[in-house]
Amino acid sequence: MRKNQNEDTNVTLKAPRARVLSTRLHSFTSSESSSPRSLTDPLVHDLDWRSRRYLDYFASDVCKDFVLYDTPKHNPFRQLIPMAHHQPMLLQAIVATSALHMSNASLLLPSASSIFTTPASTENSSELVGSLSIGHTTSYPDAFHDALKAKQQALWLLSSAIRNVASANVDAILAAVLLLVGFELIDSGPGRGSWKYHINGARMITQKLIASGPAKGTSFSPLRNPLTNPGTHDALQLLHAAKSFDPAAWATNLQPRSPADDLLHRTMVACAHRTAVCVYISRIILAIWPSTMLSDDLQILAAEIITHLSHLHPGDALFTATAWPAFIAGLETCDTMDRAWVQRRFQELWKVEPWGFTREALGALRTLWAGRKKEAFLTSSDDEFFKGEENWNWIKRLKSLGADWLIA
Template identity: 30%
Template sequence: MFLLSQAQMAKNGKTSPRPRNNVVYQDGCFFIVDFLRFSVPQTTLCSLCPGEEFVRLTITMAATGPAHSTAADSTSASIAPSAVVAKPCHNCRRRRLRCDRSLPSCQKCIKKGEKCLGYGKLLVWNRGVASRGKMMGKSFHVPDQAAASTAASGNQELCLPRKYRFVPSNMPDGEAEAEAEAEASGDEGETSVSINPCLVDPLFQDLDRASRFYISHFTDQMCRDLITYDVPRHNPYRGIVPLIRDHALLLHVIVANSAIHISNVISKGSGLLNGVPGQYPQHDALMAKQKTLQLLNQAMNDIDAVDPEVVLTAILLSINYELVSSGKDDWKVHVEGAQKLIDYFGLSKRSDLSSAMSALRDHVVSDCLIYYILGSTFSARQPNMGSMTSRYPFLDVLPLLERAEANSYMSCPAFLLQIMLSASHLSNLDVITGFEEEQAGYLMERARTFNIDAWAASVQGISSHNDFESRVHVASAHKSAVCLYIHQAVPSANLMDDDNRKRIVEDIIGHLSFILPGNLLLKGTSWPTFIAGAESRDPAQRAWIVARLNDLWEMLPWGYVHTAIEMLKAVWAMEDTAAETTGGWLKKLKGLGNDWIVV
């Protein structure tokens, strides 16, 4: 609307405005108001100021009321307070109040401080993509505030739909279509189109949905299992994921690990992954494992042309796959291959890597060697480890184990691991002489004099958590278990009597009882738990051991836990039915001919 200002009136010699009968003066401006029937707004010349124009405000009145109205701003509410309409405003109509029907806004709404919605048609969002057609009633998925804040914070974690129906890539077409039809014809009354609000990382954009799901599970779940504490920027296994773009070997072995882990989660009845068909993850795991073995075979045939750290990482994850699956037999082949690779490239002594890759290398090499040590304690035959089968095995890699022991999920001192390895060599000898018995006594003395408190204090300077008491209990349980193992490795040395063995079993159970379910250090207690269970003849202690391993299974659904229970039942059956206990349970367990591993 054109406004006639006081400056323009002064130019024409008008000092005091005097409005005509159809001119309204307000705030130094003139408004012409006409009430005409069936007319339209028009522009006219101001008779007071020749050559100036202003807008004639016209309110068109129909027979039953105004057909439409035009107003400039809130000042127009005082232009024609007597004008009314036939219907109440939208505010009063919804609240079922008596409306004064004044124009251009309801005075009742203005007095309440509310914005009057007026009398005409409202533009209402119909909560859908379209008001008609195939897209009618469908809407976009709106992320919650937590998800939006995570995306805005720049977090680089894999962004997947929050509500995800898993359909593996290898599902037959007919079954996939049936799954889609079942979802489309579900009981939900409202169909929605879920659109992922986050951008897809270029690392994953060429992968199918199933592969993204498995990689996300590996990042969120399995990386936590491979170390004691999952601290941001201090979990080297998360650094494996960015390497999958350039190394298909790592991609397939990660998918295999995640798929078999998901299968175990489903088998224990967890509600973590509702809606995932149990048979499909296991099938995907076998397919990815087969592809991994093919790529590993190609890499080992052209060993000088491959990245040794990448191949060793793939071998370690292949060992983990066997541990998650069952912990029987197949792990040994991968352990032997890992040691050959470590010896060939000298990976235990290399220092030409970046800090991130160096941390990953240290943990990968350390875990491979730990798997060898723990596997050699119960397996029927010693793995062929090349240069490590010397008179003093494992001495050259002890510093490497010490660098990685602070966050290793075994939570076992590297010094005790060295003693454990030497004792396992003695247990595999067919003939025991006085020299071997003397060696066993020397190992027993070294284990008994090991200072647990000093070790726990040294680890506190490296670890990110203040867990001194828990570290002491776990290391003490390992120390006592190593002493029992040395006795079983060379029973002819008579290093312990029956009463001493019973006291040590009680000591192990006493220390383990301080590590409650939910404590992350529980992940490193399976080996001493198994040793105590194999030595025990008390039914109450045996029941406690089985319950303890079941608690570990709830935290760590890896198949080797069930294998440990199976091994214990086999040992108990042999010990309870044997007339004499000569030879010890360790010789009998190895005599079964199976390659067991308890980690």
């Protein structure tokens, strides 16, 4: 997962393709006796039919969203289900994540005209959060309510386990924390940023284990010096390191371990990420040291990102790995056609994986685009306009939205 700072908007997208909710779910809503055959396993025979429904949906639909390649017996998230039989905390985290995913996947909106809410009409970020939040109760409300209930139970059980971490199953604790982070990313409500609490909790657990456990000679590598030593020189070195990365060599080295013949797609994804990292670092440098002269035209780099990502389409295994570079391209580009492409890409991502962060990302882009357009209207001359465009830095604008968030 990659962290981007300070996003505070959300936007309503189309409901995903009908395939996301498989036909077997109709039997789940009828009666207890119609639970799917796959859940007659002894591991789940003592669970109520709702829990079995969500476990089945977790195994069939949610698990594949956590990995690039969902191959038999090689998805670690699906392997959490047997562990959950003996770990109520983990079970509730699975149920919560699955139920929320099911709720998102079943959202039905009345018309395409309601896909977007215009953020420019909102005065501040707190109002924007409320105006763009999703009405879960309008569709499949039982799944959404089940998600909230299971999340609260998981948090209560997790709190109890952390208080007794020395005797608890640490693997189950960390797995539950990871799923709760996923829950927050799937969530499309106004409570964004909650994932930070789970990350901090995992950090606290790790620190407790290090402090209480015997020394094993294991050391945690500190962040690289360019990230911890301030200064233009270090920042430029970091930018140079990003430019020096060879996507083709990296993709070729990984290909023998890939379950698919995806060398071209993997290379294009790596190229897009390399260019996006260069744009991101460049904008940070210009935000801190505005007088720095950089050799790259960031508008050209944004167009390059889109060119690389255009090789991947819905249905490609690596398609979901395009969210972060697409977001960076959308933040940087001034081109209306490129912005339209980015909007379509996030709509397509939502159809493939109904995770709330895709809507939040598009909401942030639309908010920043509207702000940039408003500033352009206020310029009094062409010279002032072009100077404003040159000095416009989305890093600062993104920070001003007032929340931390993740793009997976």
